[in-house]
Amino acid sequence: MKKTELSSSEAKVIPTAATIDPNRFGELLKVIEGLHKYNVLTYTVNRDQELYDLIVKKATDIMNTHIGSLMLFDDNAMKLKIVAARGLPQKVIKTSSLKPGEGIAGKVFQSRKPIFCEDIEFDERFKRKSRVKYSSKSFVAVPLKVKGRVVGVLNVNNRKTREPFTAEGMKILTLIADEAAMTIENRRLLRSIEKAYMDTIATLAKMLDERMPSTRGHSRRVAELSSELAKRMGLSEERYQLIKRAALIHDIGKIGIQDNVLLKPRALNAVERKIIQNHPRIGSEIVDRVEFFNIFVPIIAFHHEWFNGEGYPMGLSGAQIPLGARIVAVCDAWDAMISERAYRDPLTKPEAAAELTRASGSQFDPEVVKEFLKMLKKKTRKTPSLSCYE
Ligand SMILES: [Fe+2]
Missing domain, CATH: 1.10.3210.10 (Hypothetical protein af1432)
Incomplete structure (x- = not known):
């Protein structure tokens, strides 16, 4: 199949033989295996927090990083907040919140596009205008999109190998973020449907009481x-x-x-x-x-x-x-x-x-x-x- 025949999402996320160094097929297989396990697991967790933790764990495992965080947009506070993280101090997790456009995650949220940076010190986009401090030179941050709407941002940085991320890495993280966004949204939908049914049943129970x-x-x-x-x-x-x-x-x-x-x-x-x-x-x-x-x-x-x-x-x-x-x-x-x-x-x-x-x-x-x-x-x-x- 020619590359042009792929759907846009397939073309975006699947590294092809042409783009992968043949010496890295083993690594790619590990990534695919990790993604498969991750997809299965997200449907078996019972609580939202468990799901968020799992997303970060899998993202950092697959991307081989020390640090990762999942931020979701809080519609009431109108800010992105960390809901799960790995390798970050508790104080940072509790206090970090970003407005759209603020910091890396805020930029990703606002622009709806991933940000991949090999070295922040030489990246014009991140000259220290912002008060946000970066702990790593190389990072990837991708939006969590649901039906075209951005609901959060998935960030990873500090690769264990100390090597910078590649464009391929950004594609893989985008795939994880797509899956994460879909799972989070499915759970939200499920809950709202469940609530609607529960309300119906509670109404029936009340009618019974009235009777x-x-x-x-x-x-x-x-x-x-x-x-x-x-x-x-x-x-x-x-x-x-x-x-x-x-x-x-x-x-x-x-x-x-x-x-x-x-x-x-x-x-x-x-x-x-x-x-x-x-x-x-x-x-x-x-x-x-x-x-x-x-x-x-x-x-x-x-x-x-x-x-x-x-x-x-x-x-x-x-x-x-x-x-x-x-x-x-x-x-x-x-x-x-x-x-x-x-x-x-x-x-x-x-x-x-x-x-x-x-x-x-x-x-x-x-x-x-x-x-x-x-x-x-x-x-x-x-x-x-x-x-x-x-
Ligand atoms: Fe009874």
Whole structure:
């Protein structure tokens, strides 16, 4: 294929046989291998900071430099700020921020073009008009572009070999920056879509609350208690946030239950109980259809399973029941017991605590109950007005 047949992005980033010194093919292979691993890894990280750190690590590894930094544009401050760095003092990381046009990164941001400098001392562009100090003579800084918009700048300097960067190096860093920008943007989009879905589900949960005035606020309280308990039990932030979200919509399947059963002001008969016992299945089917929410299925589907296998819908027992569902089950029962229902008075908190203890090992996971009761005692000590044993 002739060079002219390449798309502009391909032509920009792929060093060709004509441009690469044959003695450096081994080096190029290493770079390609590094890029491949980097691309795979960026899609497996869970947190933004992890992603930023990984981008800088990979950029400095691939470019073989001591120093590297990723700066993103803060729309509120209207400045570029370092979000991850390697080889820079913490003070510099925390205090460095640049306006568009200021310093090297600011120039890259404003001009939307990479800057590659072999030796800053002899580069007319960087005669010390700026207050920004440069720690290295040779550097590369490239913009992170998303759909033509610059969102940040990726900088590397201080090559370990002490050799100056080459134009080829700038192409490679541009490739890394393109990938980084795309991954960062994809995550932002994913988050905004996820938020839109979450808002929709929260609205549905609220509608359910409105439909059942006797349980108003139940889902929100169960979500708060469940995430607090999960955190207390040592689950990671990712997992307790997931449990919180799932708990918020754990009863979403009740949307599919008819009014004469759902709103019945008296205790349910056997047939009605069977109907209402469909709500975990209906709820899990609702969320299973939406890609972002199918991770909630195990909690929604199994929050009425019993530890001894006598629950519904599957009759799972012990560790077969996902831990998140075992946690939500306890918090759900607690809130239901201490809340007023049309057909019964609420239990006092000591009575509800005694009931949890009684059902520990049969309906509920004993470990979860133990931690829940400890959590309540701690809450009581902190805020006596919220005493659960008054
Ligand atoms: Fe439920």
